[in-house]
Structure formats: structure tokens, C-alpha cells
Amino acid sequence: MTIEDYNICDEQDRFIKLEKSIKAYEMAKGSIKTGIEDFEIVEAQKQKILKKLRGTEEDWKDYKWQLNSRFDSVEDISDILNLTDDEKEKMKVVGDKFRFAISPYYMSVINPNDPNCPVRKQSIPCGEELDESGVLDPMDEAGWSPEELVTRRYPDRLIIKVTNMCGMYCRFCQRRRMIGEHDVNAPKDKIKKAIDYVRNHPEVRDVLVTGGDSFMLSDSMIDWLLSELRSIEHVEIIRFGTRTPVTLPQRITPELVEILKKYHPIYVNTHFNSQREITEESKKACELLANAGIPLGNQMVLLNGVNNDPHTVRKLNQSLLRIRVKPYYIFHPKTVKGTSHFWVNLEEGMEIMETLRGRTSGLAIPTYIVNGSKGLGKTPVLPNYLLYIGKEKAVLRNWEGLPFEIDNKK
Structure with missing residues (x-):
């Protein structure tokens, strides 16, 4: 037409x-179900896991119990997911090279009857991880670190990595090189040096606290960290990078929220990659944060076999808005060693962006981002809507591909 x-x-x-x-x-x-919509399977798995671990409903609500009860051996997982002998053997081999640990909660979200369950693909080791393609540090974080724990790529903002610990270790993690055999929070004196670096650089107005998962710090440590950063006049906003609302929603407690509220403006970016990760518990965690006046953004990683489908991304983003999380970024996957089975090409990401515009609200449309190799920073990739620009007029196309002209005069 x-x-x-x-x-x-x-x-x-x-x-x-x-x-x-x-x-x-x-x-x-209707066939792309959230965890809320597939509640019966999630609940059945939860009860199966509680019985195996001899846990109670009160245990389930305790994030420290969840952390102490993480599944980190093939034997622990095999009967929960009905693994084949071949799957178990490959998991053992991969587990010797790349550590895994999965919270009981996140394990309950896996559909045991679906070998292609997107939650399973993100959390359960598979043989494809033995592919040697890629590098351990494609972003060259070591080369962009002016102070231990600090990564700085931009003039006015930086990140502080405060821990190597997570509620669940994602199989596509860009920092899997940091996981190691033990969970370690950064010592307070090293965090203090990172904060002093911020204090001594007045151009830094935005600090992102991450890890690992920044909410793996204790409440008291988070309180201290925030009080130190808030004492620096030029720090305008503080952000937390955390996947706990997705993998360990029990960590979002009223006590934690009360601490965060004291230091506004606080922002939280989380990482829902699949609509199945939206459960009643993750919804509650996000609502606790949102009710405290904390804006929530989502940074989805585009992953082969998990979400590289236009309908899946649309369902995810629209479902996120219902729990008050704004789709913020879609990250093109990084070429981390052992993650090649998750890689997609740019055309897939562009197609997803093309099918979102005009077919859902602007609130549900994130920015598609490619991270420049060797730490060259985030670069947006957009479908081309501008067809021609001249001194008198410009020609564009709309979301349906229909061209139109506008005047381009001063």
C-alpha cells in the first residue's frame, strides 16, 4: 500500500x-506464558523442592535460606528436572570449568516438562559451554579500571563492583571469570578506596553499584555504602544493578527498601530475560521497590533460544510494565567464552525492534544496544526511519513502512 x-x-x-x-x-x-499464568507448574515445583530440602513456607520466604540452599551439584538437580544420564554427564564436565548455583526459588520457575524452557537455558549448564569461541573479558574491564573495583568508560559515570556473588549464576554472564569457587564480597577498605576515587573526581555524577549482584551485600553494608556516596556533593544519582527481583525476590525485604528510601534518588536496573520469570513473587519484589519511589528499569539480554523472537519480547515488555518495570535496554549478547550457543546476529535484534515500534506503546520499547568491543561503550542500533534529509525537506517512513515528508527549514 x-x-x-x-x-x-x-x-x-x-x-x-x-x-x-x-x-x-x-x-x-496465550502460548507465551508468564510464571503467573503458569502458576500451577511453578507451585508444584516449589512444593517438590521444599520436600527435597525439608524446608517450610517460612524458609522459602527467607533469602538467606534460599542462598544457603542453592543447588550446586548435578545430583541435587537431577531428580528435580528428570535429567538424562547424558545431560548429567555433560553438566559435570561443564561444572568443573564454569561454576553453577541456582536458588530454590529460581529452580521452581523451570518447567521440568520443557527441555527448551527459557529459565532452564539460563541456569542449567549444558555441553555447548565447552565451545572455546569468545574471550573471558570481551569488554576489557581490566583495561578500563583506574582503581580496583571501579570500571570507568564515560566522562560522568562509573561502576563499582562490590561482590562476585549472585542468587543464581547465569550461563551467559559477562563476568563469569569473576565467579570463582567461593562467594566473596569486596572488603570494606577496597570499597572505601573506590568511593574515594569518586570523591576525588567531581565530574562523576552517576554511580552504578554492581557485581556480581549488588544486593548480595548485607543491609548494614548497603546502608554504609549509600551514606558514603550521598556525602559526596557531586554524586547526583545512585543506581543498583541487581537480578535479585528475578532470581531471588525474597531479598527485596521491607528492611532493605527502607534503607534505599533514605538516599533518593535511587534507581534499580534488573534483568528479566523471559516472560516466565514474571511470577507472583517477582511481581511483589518489584512492587515493594516501586512503592518506595524507586524507578525500575529492565536490561534484557538478547539470547538465542530464550527470547530472540518478536512475540516473546513483546509479551515480556508488556508484562513488565504491568509490574511497573520499564523496558530500558535490549543488550546484544557479548562474546564471552562458553556462551556461543546464546549468540544471535544483529538482524534478529533489528527485526525485534522493527516489530515493536507502532505495535505496542512507546513505554514497552527499549533501546537496542551493542557494547563496543574492548570497552568502547554502549552503541544504540535502530531501524532506519530517516530515508533522506536535505536543506528544504526530509523524508521518513512510519512504523508500517509508509514514507512521508516534513519541512526541514529554520
């Missing part, structure tokens, strides 16, 4: 065309 055809079609045809453009998604979205 040309723009002339579009302009002369009657109003009824116009709305019929709009309805047809979304029909495929409307037919597909």
Missing part, C-alpha cells in the same frame, strides 16, 4: 488494517 492508497481508504478499512496487523501476536501471546 502506498501513502496515497492509505489516505483514500475509508475509515472502516483503516481500522480493519490496524486490527489485522496485530492478529498474529494476539494469537501467539
